Amino acid sequence: MDPSDPRHKAIPLPYCNAFCLDPPNPQNSRSSFGYPAATFQVVNRDDGHLYCLRRFDNIKSVNPKIASTVLEQWASIEHPGIATLHQCFVSQRAVFFVHQYIPGTRSFLQVANPPTLSEPVIWSAICQMVTVIRRVHGARLALRTLDLRHTLIQMDALRLRIFVNCLGIVDALEYESRKSLQELQAEDMRNFGRWILSIVTGTNITISTDPQTLQNCERYCMQNYSRELRHFILTLSRSQNPPSILDVSRALSGRLMDELDSTQLSLMRTEKALSGEYESGRALRLLLKLGFVNERPENGANRRWSQSGDCYVLTLFRDYVFHQADGAGNPVMDLGHVVTALNKLDAADEEKIVLSSRDGKSLMVVSYADVARCLDSTYHELCSGSTPPQALQRRQQQGQPY
Template sequence: MAASRYNSNDLRRQVGSPRSKGRDTKDTLCRNVVIYGHCRYMDTTCNFNHDQNKPVSGPSDFLSKKSFNADSPSFTPSGQNLGQAKKTTLSSQAANAAPFTPRGVTASTQQNADLTMFNPAGAREFTPSGNTQNYELGNSNMGNGAAQDNGVFSDPFAMNSMAPALANNAPFNPYAGDPSAVSGAGAGFYSSGGAYASVPMQQPNYHLYQPYDAYRGELQPWQRSTYDYFIPAAMREEIQKKMFATQHTMPGLPKLENYHSLFSLDTSHRKNTACFGYHSWVYKAQKVTTGLHYVLRRLEGYRLSNDQSVMSVMRDWKNVRHENIVSFHETFTSQNFGDSSLIFVYDWHPLAKTLAEQHFSSPLGNNRQRYPAVPEGILWSYVCQIASALYYLHNKNLAARCLDLSKILVTEKSRIRLGSCAILDVVQYDHNRPIQELQGEDLVKFGKVILCLATGMPPNLLQSSNTKAALDSLVKYSRSLRDALQFLLSPVAPNGQPHTIAHFLTMIAPQLVQQANNTLRENDEQQYWLAREIENGRIARNVMKLSVILERGDLGSQSNWSEVGDRFQLKLFRDYVFHRVDASGKPDLGLGHMLSCMSKLDAGVDEQIMLTSRDNETVFVITYRELRGMFERAFNELMKFSKSPGL
């Protein structure tokens, strides 16, 4: 050892480090043996070890020969005596000392800690368990190892605390206003969802082309985005919601003779007899013969005593077609609901709301409060549309009779339609009231509807108040609107002549002109977006035709038809349009390039493009006009072998 070279009495006087000896090369394996398997100088000048089976000295043997090791004398400051310095050195018996045990940890914990060390001999082979319950969430007995006990380690993925909550999930109802309340009082109106009741129904994706944020204003005029090629996102979302609402169904409702897939449209389960004198319910249904969707209004407990009333109403109302009236189709009786019901069939307008739901809806259901007044521009739109519908009906010697906030529908932004027409003509057929009297009531009801919207008061509050006082409170509206309401609420003119809808239209003629201008402006906007979608439709048609040509295989007596002749160049054109990559080899998904190329193919322009095969051995320089001819010839050849009419 290095320390044995010096006398123990001279340790304090030792200043420099002891001189190390040279390294012995006899125990070092020769590199020639490691690399080449033998050494040509083994018997001559090479002093290294050439026996691979001989154990090589490890790092511990090498370090033991160094001058600095555990037995070297420790540094002792001059202010301490030799006895204290000797006490700080480690003795050889320190290796046999007992291991350190923290206070408070039992022996079983130490034993478990030793078991956590990996022991290859004690590891068991993986064997799948035949009992599937070992793999359920929250099961502490795992099939391939011992369960953790003593509570020392906690499993972060254990779901024992969440199991009761998952087991008590109520069936999801996508049509309930508050899904959390479905399991309560409203659960009785919806049937069980079966084995998949706990899985929420996936709502449709209304943002197929919707960008993540608004239109980026920093885009240059020559730059385009996906948003620019399609109709506005709000318009597309509204149309898709209407299409989705058309497919709604509700199990548990009966199937009628000519209608099926009924779906309840009532937003309240409270029965009301104020309008018709009978409890009424509204359903959406699909007709068996045509597959079209209609609205069925059912009068509960009505017994038809006079067949002539139904025949007369159908003769008068079946041909009524107006843009502001929900079209009536037929009426019939049914026993499928468990009682005698009279059902009226109307056109289906998805996602339509009544004026009461649009302007007098309260989350607390309080009908005794006042609501914000409707702006004058919207009021004039309602006035002009209702007046147009009444003028059409009165000229046909008919009356609407159901002018109520709960029966007038809002189908678009400000588009309204008179609903539930012809019902009172059947229910009150025996009253034999003059048509002039019924038309006069239409004007009064018309004025009350507009007055409720202008004052923000529901009909139950307006009836209990003074109508003249309500008119006097409309000081923020124009004089022309107040005069129009005064005309409608006064059924008789000062000269004793009854008011008619024709006189009313003469009074509001300036507003009718303004509404006509607004309608034409909206029509121009719709035509603009429709023109864009027509171009996209043509592109989709060409993509379908190109898809039926390529990758077809044999056709008739010609084998591998789609890979030879003109079809091969069409295949290269398909790769040019849809399979482009950038300089780094990543897919190029630029929508503008795809739409531009398909539009040029449809037009057959003279622009030249270069088509390259995937192995870069075949190159074509061709125009879109030539590709258009190949495209048409290939598709016409397919049609000769097809019995279908084609695209």
């Protein structure tokens, strides 16, 4: 937002760098919970992390004690399919809810042209939601926000990921509700059936949806999907006494195993990609060490750091890796040679290489292990005589030169 935007005053400390997540020029300033609200992406100054902050104004039924109670109930609920509630508090005559911010996600209703989902993708989404409900119900709580407005999705070429958002808000806003936990959890299961029908048809179906729309959506499901899926939806959404989440888990045990296999494959792909980044980090560490020790001007008089000292091998190795030329004197830009040499240096390979001075009058036969030992000893010697970063920071604060 623009620094002069008056909405910055609506953001309490320690949050800053607000970015409004509400759609521009909304027709109705009331949120899906029935109260005036505003949603922001913010940064917490204490930890530097991104969060999603919601401000509800004119809420007289929520006091600091209720906010603290709701936070205590939900803060410990962690699950890969839940946007965790981090804070709930009353300030500036408003109620604030701070949830985990999940980059790259959108509400299902924010997708401009919702794709027609294949049945395996729908069953994957069902299995993900079953694990979320099982976690919440196992903690003796109820979701109470299970519809497309509060469902975040991440879609890519491989799979659809589901996240439940806004948990704990209804608990605070309707704290005085007299419904029992059993009633709330049963309503969760009915809403689960409506939620499945919603993602199948792309229409947000709630308890207030008119019968004609509901009938059209059920007809669409019957025409395009299997009888098993349609029966599963109707069993949940139309039953006065829907099955518990444990019963649903047992009925979906086979599909849950398929989802576990899919998750393990996704994890393997992620670990493979991460290992590549880790290897890049090892090469960067070697490059930083070489940059620190090569040709330091303040050590020119020191024989160990001079062109005839022990560190001469590091200068020659630097030229061997980066400054090669062909017979005509043209530079050789071989990235494969650079990566191979750095990997062998990192592994302290015993392979022998020939290092040459720039004038070609001096030759040296060493192994990568010899170069690695020289680099480590020289770098450690340099570190032992260096100025700690804390001392540099103090000098900078005092206006003294380095």
